[in-house]
Amino acid sequence: MTTYVLIHGAASGSWYWHLLEAELRARGHDVVAPDLPCDDDSAGLSEYADAVVEAVGDRTGLVVVAQSLGGFTAPLVCERVPVELLVLLTAMIPSPGETAGDWWAATGWERARRERDERDGRAPDDDIALFLHDVPPALAAEAGRRGRDQSATPFTEPWPLTSWPAVPTRFLLCRDDxxxxxxFTRRVVRERLGIVPDEMDGGHAVALARPRELADRLEAYTRPGTASGPGR
Known part of the structure; x- marks a missing residue:
């Protein structure tokens, strides 16, 4: 049995994963999906990792899946508990000493995002169109109601690791993100991890839009001979 450890992104919570969690549990897997202390100004990256490690407890067979800002927390978890595979899902990839606040300029995100908005003819402040465009309307509305305040604290702290953890790593890119x-993501993955990302259809909130397909992809990663990346 695999234990999937699901780490949500900024201003979010464990609810984001509820459809994927149901899919994985129905297939016989265990799932850990903690709420990070994102609305607590006293909590930084270490406290985020603490929340995950505490939720994991003594479970084994861990596959850590991190979405968006969760990419800054997941490698810290991998340094503290025995992880078999790290999957970055539409996630930020930190460099040693970099803050999440500096990541945007360091990667060239703003220009890439602006060019995509202009190409699509989309207003940059339309969060539904940006994050939830492929999520069923009722579910998208519920996601909006369940949004949480996001403290700036984890965006100001330098990422503390000196190198990527020695854990097999995959990146799953969503083509409609x-x-x-x-x-943009293909380039950042190549430059920062030295791997080619895997790809699937879907936007930034793929766990809400395509939970069954996402579960299929995550299960496929646990088959022998599929793990790769900088930790291999």
Missing amino acids: RFFPAE
Whole structure:
């Protein structure tokens, strides 16, 4: 049995994963999906990792899946508990000493995002169109109601690791992601991890839009001979 450890992104919570969690549990897997202390100004990256490690407890067979800002927390978890595979899902990839606040300029995100918005003819402040465009309307509305305040604290702290953890790593890119455009993400993954990302259809909130397909992809990663990346 695999234990999937699901780490949500900024201003979010464990609810984001509820459809994927149901899919994975129905297939016989265990799932850990903690709420990070994102609305607590006293909590930084270490406290985010603490929340995950505490939720994991003594479970084994861990596959850590991190979405968006969760990419800054997941490698810290991998340094503290035995992880078999790290999957970055539409996630930020930190460099040693970099803050999440500096990541945007360091990667060239703003230009990539602006060019994508202009190409699509989309207003940059339309969060539904940006994050939830492929999520069923009722579910998208519920996601909006369940949004949480996001403290700036984890965006100001330098990422503390000196190198990527020695854990097999995959990156799953969503081709319809409007927040992290696909062409931008392909470049960042290549430059920062030295791997080619895997790809699937879907936007930034793929766990809400395509939970069954996402579960299929995550299960496929646990088959022998599929893990790769900088930790291999």
